[in-house]
Amino acid sequence: MNRVCEILGITKPVVQAPMTWITSPELAAAVSNAGGLGILGFNAGFEEGKATPEETAEEMRKMVRRTKELTDKPFGMNVMTSAFDGAGFSKATIEMCREEGVLVLAAIGAIDADQIREWKEAGFKVIYRDMYPTVASAKAAEAAGVDILVATGCDEGGGMPVEATGTMVKTALMTEAVSIPVLAAGGIVNEAMAKASACVGAEGAYAGTRFVLSKECRAAQATKEDVLNTGADDLIVLTEANGYLKWRCTPHKVAQKAVAENQKGNLAPSTGSFYFGMLKGDMEAGINTVSSAASLIKSIDSCEEIVNELARGYGC
Ligand SMILES: Cc1cc2nc3c(=O)[nH]c(=O)nc-3n(C[C@H](O)[C@H](O)[C@H](O)COP(=O)(O)O)c2cc1C
Numbered sequence: 502m503n504r505v506c507e508i509l510g511i512t513k514p515v516v517q518a519p520m521t522w523i524t525s526p527e528l529a530a531a532v533s534n535a536g537g538l539g540i541l542g543f544n545a546g547f548e549e550g551k552a553t554p555e556e557t558a559e560e561m562r563k564m565v566r567r568t569k570e571l572t573d574k575p576f577g578m579n580v581m582t583s584a585f586d587g588a589g590f591s592k593a594t595i596e597m598c599r600e601e602g603v604l605v606l607a608a609i610g611a612i613d614a615d616q617i618r619e620w621k622e623a624g625f626k627v628i629y630r631d632m633y634p635t636v637a638s639a640k641a642a643e644a645a646g647v648d649i650l651v652a653t654g655c656d657e658g659g660g661m662p663v664e665a666t667g668t669m670v671k672t673a674l675m676t677e678a679v680s681i682p683v684l685a686a687g688g689i690v691n692e693a694m695a696k697a698s699a700c701v702g703a704e705g706a707y708a709g710t711r712f713v714l715s716k717e718c719r720a721a722q723a724t725k726e727d728v729l730n731t732g733a734d735d736l737i738v739l740t741e742a743n744g745y746l747k748w749r750c751t752p753h754k755v756a757q758k759a760v761a762e763n764q765k766g767n768l769a770p771s772t773g774s775f776y777f778g779m780l781k782g783d784m785e786a787g788i789n790t791v792s793s794a795a796s797l798i799k800s801i802d803s804c805e806e807i808v809n810e811l812a813r814g815y816g817c
Contacts, residue, residue: 503817504682505705508626508648509605510575512536513812514705516628516684517712517804519543519579519607520659522780523720526564530571531717531804536812539804540577540607541568546719550776554593561594565601577605577628585610599623612638614645621646630686630707633662634671636678643679650675650683651707657687658710658792661738661747669701676702688794695814706811710792713779714801721782725801727751727789733796739788744768749793753784 505514517524517532519542526546529539544550546564551557561578568576578598580591595606606620607628620627630651631638639650652675654668655661666674668687676683685698686707695706712718714725731751738749739759750756755773762770778787802810 503704503815505649505684506817508682509538511538513808513817514684514815515808515811516540516577516607516705516707518686518707518709519545520709520713522547522775523713523718523724525717525719526567526571528712528715528717528719528804529576530568530574531715532712532808533572533574533576535805535808536574537804537808538575538577538605539568539572540579540605541565542579544776545579554589557590558593558597562597562601565597565603569601575604577607578603579607579609582608582610583613583616595620598625612641612645612647614641617642617645617647628684628707632660633664634675635664636674639675639678643681647681650679650681651686652676652683652703653707654685654687655747656793658713658749658790658795660790661749663745663747669697672698672703673701688792689811689814690792690794690797692810692814694794694797695811697814699815703815705815708807708811710795711798711807711811712804713791714798715807716801716803720779723782723784724779724789727753727782727784728791728795728798729801731791731796733793736791736793736795739763739770739772740768741772742769748772748788748790750788750790751784753778753789755784755786756788759788 513536515537521543524542524545532539629647652672654671682704684707685703689706690711759770773787777783
């Protein structure tokens with residue numbers, strides 16, 4: 502049996518990666534009902550951002566309960582490790598997950614071995630994705646007790662690793678370095694890419710961009726059509742956060758402006774708002790960030806079709 506399926510209690514080794522604002526109970530449940538693992542990302546299903554960790558956790562509790570109404574299968578929650586969670590948003594959300602019986606945490610941020618041990622003792626399965634992945638951090642994650650590791654290459658949509666290693670090489674390096682199962686993240690948009698990642702050792706997919714173009718994703722129709730209408734050579738990459746983060750985007754106003762700022766030496770330009778850009782489809786207001794493989798996606802499909810297609814790449 503596929504180890505990812507065994508650990509997570511699912512039947513297809515396809516994890517719908519968390520994506521800020523545009524995931525929802527409907528998306529996560531559709532993926533889980535198809536046999537994959539749906540994940541509620543930051544602000545999943547929210548109509549507006551909440552100011553405090555407690556308000557955020559309570560709003561997310563409603564989303565967890567709604568997801569449970571839609572599926573009786575496992576699903577997960579995106580959280581930050583202690584290093585990224587100074588304000589305690591994830592801490593409050595994890596406590597809520599414990600109360601509500603959400604059993605999988607999809608964590609980002611530097612590894613905190615004590616925290617991983619705590620999560621494991623509380624019964625969580627931990628999927629860990631270092632946003633700046635290295636072989637050393639993969640080994641540290643395994644030693645800390647992480648169940649499943651995500652190998653993210655710079656082919657991904659969302660905040661890209663600054664280091665320019667692609668998904669296939671990153672996956673090969675990580676599967677060689679650890680013995681826990683590895684999911685490939687970045688450009689796993691169809692069966693061929695899933696199969697390619699399986700060839701270099703991945704035991705499943707951690708896919709974001711392909712699920713943006715799913716029927717159940719709540720991103721605006723304009724956002725989805727924008728991705729479908731953007732050619733491979735049209736995508737542009739901008740640098741943000743004083744050089745710590747890169748984004749690959751469709752070439753709209755905010756992204757073009759940020760690239761122009763980069764060229765003038767400004768490494769912290771505005772990227773606008775995901776809420777307006779991706780969720781509401783106002784391309785003048787925020788970036789629309791996607792994988793380098795986005796143009797290989799030809800249609801907007803159901804989560805069931807997507808999960809089945811990607812799973813075939815892993816022989817499932
Ligand atoms: C629009 C968008 C938003 C994202 N937001 C988050 C996030 O909030 N938290 C997170 O852990 N990863 C986030 N990611 C990264 C994904 O979890 C995943 O690593 C990535 O989508 C995989 O690459 P792919 O898009 O090529 O499939 C985001 C990705 C996208 C495309």
